Amino acid sequence: MADPAGKPKVAFYWCASCGGCEEAVVDLAEDILKVVDAVDIAFWPVALDFKRADVEALEDGALAACFINGAIRTSEQEEMAHLLRRKSGVLVAFGSCAHLGGIPGLANLFDREAILDRVYRTAPTVDNDDGTRPQVRAETPEGRLTLPEFSDTVRTLDQTVEVDYYLPGCPPPVGLIVDAVTAILEGRLPPRGSVLAPDVALCSECPRKTTKPERLLLKELRRPHEVLMDPETCLLAQGLLCLGPATRGGCGAPCVSANMPCTGCLGPTSRVRDYGAKALSALASVVDSNDEAEIAAVMAQVADPVGTFYRYSLPASLLRRRARRHAPAGGGVSS
Numbered sequence: 001m002a003d004p005a006g007k008p009k010v011a012f013y014w015c016a017s018c019g020g021c022e023e024a025v026v027d028l029a030e031d032i033l034k035v036v037d038a039v040d041i042a043f044w045p046v047a048l049d050f051k052r053a054d055v056e057a058l059e060d061g062a063l064a065a066c067f068i069n070g071a072i073r074t075s076e077q078e079e080m081a082h083l084l085r086r087k088s089g090v091l092v093a094f095g096s097c098a099h100l101g102g103i104p105g106l107a108n109l110f111d112r113e114a115i116l117d118r119v120y121r122t123a124p125t126v127d128n129d130d131g132t133r134p135q136v137r138a139e140t141p142e143g144r145l146t147l148p149e150f151s152d153t154v155r156t157l158d159q160t161v162e163v164d165y166y167l168p169g170c171p172p173p174v175g176l177i178v179d180a181v182t183a184i185l186e187g188r189l190p191p192r193g194s195v196l197a198p199d200v201a202l203c204s205e206c207p208r209k210t211t212k213p214e215r216l217l218l219k220e221l222r223r224p225h226e227v228l229m230d231p232e233t234c235l236l237a238q239g240l241l242c243l244g245p246a247t248r249g250g251c252g253a254p255c256v257s258a259n260m261p262c263t264g265c266l267g268p269t270s271r272v273r274d275y276g277a278k279a280l281s282a283l284a285s286v287v288d289s290n291d292e293a294e295i296a297a298v299m300a301q302v303a304d305p306v307g308t309f310y311r312y313s314l315p316a317s318l319l320r321r322r323a324r325r326h327a328p329a330g331g332g333v334s335s
């Protein structure tokens with residue numbers, strides 16, 4: 001697990017992600033020098049010129065730790081996850097997409113065919129009269145060309161390989177990254193399977209928490225552009241849909257401090273199985289009405305329910321994806 005100089009080997013890899021998690025590593029600023037000083041970076045293709053063959057050449061378990069960000073969408077990502085799992089002592093799901101499916105996981109509202117049809121045929125900017133689509137295999141005079149297979153469903157990292165730890169956030173906050181790397185280097189890790197962040201709701205560390213009423217009741221929900229926000233009062237108390245009560249703390253509440261309601265990127269605490277269901281029930285419990293139509297009217301003010309409650313966690317949820325339409329016996333189509 002260590003190179004000749006005694007430094008543990010570490011790898012970083014990205015799958016279906018936006019690159020923000022890689023930025024978070026760079027955001028370590030001068031702390032990154034301490035990391036680089038303490039470890040031997042054996043694979044980090046987004047920043048340094050490593051090849052897959054470099055990983056394949058390592059002995060199994062040679063990497064002390066590997067941090068994978070991004071969800072799993074293609075056959076190449078799945079192969080790399082298996083390869084890095086085999087080569088790593090500790091595998092960390094880094095960021096919301098690897099942890100819970102993340103924003104790319106919202107693609108589970110559609111199936112593979114619908115996505116390819118939109119991208120290569122019906123999108124307004126597409127000019128593709130022949131209906132050409134990328135092929136996973138093409139024979140050319142120069143030889144065979146291959147592309148990864150695009151799967152039907154986005155998966156989390158732990159729906160693909162065994163994961164040892166989770167670093168939550170979109171992207172993970174710098175403080176949590178530093179704590180996690182230090183814990184790994186010092187061998188002070190919590191039980192396997194832990195999320196490396198405090199197991200309390202964000203409200204407990206929010207600078208506005210003293211203004212959150214003991215019993216909160218709302219008649220209407222408002223969106224940030226509709227409100228002149230008080231910079232100190234609890235956002236939920238101002239009628240803004242802040243998901244802090246359902247979300248794990250550890251980020252230091254940067255969004256809430258900047259007048260931006262929490263959107264839930266750190267996911268749930270350990271006591272919650274399904275983040276979206278928890279967030280929905282937290283909201284339902286503060287609607288000030290017993291009248292069904294009035295409650296429905298308040299809930300209808302949530303502009304994009306799936307994108308709000310499952311923004312970061314649809315693949316990890318009990319739902320996982322939208323049900324496929326299928327033809328029942330005897331004809332017809334149901335969903």
Ligand code: SF4
Pocket residue numbers: 202203206207208209212233234235236237242243244245256262
């Ligand atoms: S609901 Fe939001 S603004 Fe209010 S205390 Fe919790 S995290 Fe802070």
Ligand code: SF4
Pocket residue numbers: 169170202247248251252253254255256261262263264265266267
């Ligand atoms: S306040 Fe919410 S959305 Fe912002 S970083 Fe923290 S958990 Fe993520």
